[in-house]
Amino acid sequence: MRSLVIIILTCLVTVWSTPSLAELRVVGKGETLRFDSSQFPPEIKRSYDVMAVRCSTCHSQHRIVMAYITGVAPVSKKPFDNDVMKITTFRMLRKAGLTLPEGLSKEQRKVIIEERRAIASVLNYLMDESTR
Numbered sequence: 001m002r003s004l005v006i007i008i009l010t011c012l013v014t015v016w017s018t019p020s021l022a023e024l025r026v027v028g029k030g031e032t033l034r035f036d037s038s039q040f041p042p043e044i045k046r047s048y049d050v051m052a053v054r055c056s057t058c059h060s061q062h063r064i065v066m067a068y069i070t071g072v073a074p075v076s077k078k079p080f081d082n083d084v085m086k087i088t089t090f091r092m093l094r095k096a097g098l099t100l101p102e103g104l105s106k107e108q109r110k111v112i113i114e115e116r117r118a119i120a121s122v123l124n125y126l127m128d129e130s131t132r
């Protein structure tokens with residue numbers, strides 16, 4: 001009887017803790033497709049808001065969402081793994097003007113470094129959540 005209870009409990013825990021794929025929730029469609037930010041813990045949500053501003057000036061968030069939910073980078077068609085994510089992040093941070101040229105004040109550098117960090121933390125978080 002006791003071992004039966006243990007087996008049942010083990011099964012329940014396994015079912016509860018097995019994450020389903022494509023766990024990230026999205027809202028909108030087409031050009032308005034974006035992540036549902038209500039699913040994020042508060043600090044990721046704050047960083048996500050930074051990303052939403054910085055990364056939506058040239059293209060919508062559709063590109064970012066598709067990379068994570070399909071596992072394929074939408075333009076280059078490369079498998080969107082950790083390496084491609086890091087290289088893309090680096091390229092896009094530059095495109096977004098988040099670089100550190102000579103001559104910036106200490107305060108300006110600080111703001112840019114914080115924004116870069118915030119965006120990188122969201123992109124890493126999304127990768128962790130999408131491949132769990």
Ligand code: HEC
Binds near residue numbers: 057058063064
């Ligand atoms: C100055 C314009 C511009 C900004 C700002 C910008 N992007 Fe892009 N993004 C592009 C262009 C152009 C492409 C397609 C060419 C390329 O991949 O370089 C692209 C492609 C992408 C792709 C698909 C890459 C692939 O290989 O398929 C992702 C993902 C992406 N951007 C994410 C971001 C993120 C995250 C940010 C914010 C840090 C951002 N973008 C900011 C212009 C921009």
